[in-house]
Amino acid sequence: MYRVLLVDDEPFAIEGLQLLIDWKKNGFEVESVCGDGEEAARLIRESKPDLVVTDIRMPIMDGLELISQMRLEGHKQTKFVVMSGYSDFEYARRALQLGVSHYLTKPIMSDEADEVLECLNKTLEEETRKQKVVRYTERCAQRRALTALLRGEELSDTDQTSIKRISAEAAGWVYMRVAVDESELASAVEEVEKLLEKGQVEGGAGGCILDQELTSFGMACILRDDSKSAMQDAAEFLYKALRGSVRGSLSMVVGSLVKEPEQLGSSYRHAEEAGAYLFYDRRERPLYYDEIKEQGFGYDSHLWEAAEKIIEAVETNDEERIVERLQQIFDHFADKRTMPSLISAFSTHIMVQCSGIYKELGGDADQMLEKTGYPLVGANEHSLMKLHAFLLSFCLMCREELSLCRSRQQGGTIAKVEEYLRQHYCESVTVKEIGEIFYMNPVYLGQAFTRKYGVSIHEYIHQLRMNDAKKLLHNQDISGSALAERLGYCSYQHFLKQFEKRFGMKLAEYKKTIPHLKS
Structure with a gap:
């Protein structure tokens, strides 16, 4: 529905316009009414209606003065229809000069009004379509230019023009990355894109989504000023909006605040650094690079000794020791904040060695791995706790499978009977x-x-x-x-x-x- 403002100093005339004209049938709704030009000017500035239907002769500021003033102030998208009880050619001529395409004579006839509204509806629809195309083209150009900056690529003349246009509104820049469940990625992207495009982000003037993966996406946010408070306001606002629409897991990392778009690459790298800390720090709020930039991950040379002890417990069918040793080593990881990539290598080593033992006893190692799945160790959507649970599950399953393999080799027919019972x-x-x-x-x-x-x-x-x-x-x-x-x-x-x-x-x-x- 297109929004309408009615302006007339005669209350009965306003009431007649509301009752006699079928606004909804033609795609319009009356949003507000007022009785003089000055009040109408204030309402137009505040709410920017799509259509203003105004009387010409009014006290303080007449209809033509209102239109002239609004055009001077830049309200070019608002359509104006003028009404008058005087069939005066001079009024019509001045109205046309101001860009008014429709002139209604009082008393207003519903058929005539319907014809005017139908024509205006088509005009507004066509303008809306063209505006969407222009905005889409501009957004694509902005995304292409900012992505080039992010990757450190040389900018074309078109890209440089886009960056200059965006920079006119920006005092600060920051790269943020959001991770959600795969099933909710599309709705999360849509929510953020809408807020960024309309400039509705608190503390921010806009921005756009630059890169998208299976469970995450990154965005460049334009800030109204280059203060950390503006950056935090924007991040907290976006996180809260996403938390309201995303039911599953949600994480957000925020890179460093930079003053120039050419520095976005640095903000991007800092966001990636912060993302690694989500492996340990799962939180219901954004994680900022400034919070972790002085920290570091630990390196542990005793990992492989611990891994061999866990493999030995799996091979000897010692469930209690498997649970105990995994708990000890993961407590150690948490205490020392061991580098996630090392924990990845540690976990992979255990899985490969245990699978090799299973294969030597005649088992199908690939099939066992398919049963447990493959963890994306170190990815933002995973955590130390999840990896611990996964590795424990794998080791216990492998222990059971190794025991069954040995039973089949040692127990002959009776072992085969036992296997048959497990299957049937x-x-x-x-x-x-x-x-x-x-x-x-x-x-x-x-x-x-x-x-x-x-x-x-x-x-x-x-x-x-x-x-x-x-x-x-x-x-x-x-x-x-x-x-x-x-x-x-x-x-x-x-x-x-x-x-x-x-x-x-x-x-x-x-x-x-x-x-x-x-x-």
Whole structure:
């Protein structure tokens, strides 16, 4: 809707314009009304309406004087329609000289007004379209020129012209980088682009987004003055706006404040330096280069000795020692602020060595790595805590896989039976059916399995099912009947009985102990 200001010193005339003309049908809405030219001038300066419909003959300042004054002040985008109860050619001639394209004679006829508004709507739409094209072209030119500065490239004549035009509004410059979840990148970019383009950033005069990656984007912010307070106001404003629209993770690093656009490369490099500290310092506010520029990362020559001890614990199937040694080394990282790239190398070394041992025992190392995933160690969206959790998960999984490989090599057919049960425990299988698969007498099979694993085949299946039940209950909201069916129990009551036998409480009572299922 285009915004309209009505100006007439006769209240009944104003009321008639509001009631008799269907403004919304033609894409307009009456935003404000007033009774004289001086008040109208003030409202035009404040709200910049799209259309002003004004009477000509008014006290203090008449309609033509109002239009003349507004044109002198530079309000060229506002359209004016004049009204008069006097069919005076001189008024019409002066109005045309002032750029007024429509002249209405009182009393206003709705058909005539509709025709005028329809014509004005088309004119405004075309001008809006052209303005968008011009703004888009200018933004592209600005982005290209600033990106060239960021990369230290030589500027073309066009780029230099763009930089000069931007610099006219700037007293200071700063590069900022924002990281969010991949699924929310597009909406975050749109939110920031809108604020920068309209110059609505507190403490800032504008700016634009320069580079965009999978989970992050960078921007050059133009500041109204070259003070740190202006820089912080802009950063805090943008962070708050993003926090209001981004649900997932959010981080922002702010480079150094510079006075000339040619120094943006320095601000960019400082923002990248600050970004490395997010590995340790996850915060709900921007991280400024000034906060970390005097700090440094530690170097630790004892990392490889610690890595070998963790690999040894994995190889010897010592779960307790794996947990203990990883905790110790990551506490050490946090205390010394070890260089993130060293921790990356440390973690990669452990993964490669453990995968090599698994491969030597006949396992598929690539498949195991696919199960755990590959961490982007050192990237802004990761932290020391997340890497610790990932590496612990990998080591424990590798320990289990190595144990299974050795069991298969040492236990012969019975070990193969155990592996079969792990793969099929959610299916309805009997000892007789398993004996037929492995060409063994069911009675002998049952006895041999009990000797090796300490429990009967049926009990082993129950154990596997209950371990799975526990994981499912903690990871998702699932009903008891659905859980029983998923685990292969034909009878829901039988499942409940087995659950209570192994956990010492009923299923409903157990659910109450799970945080995300508490009422």
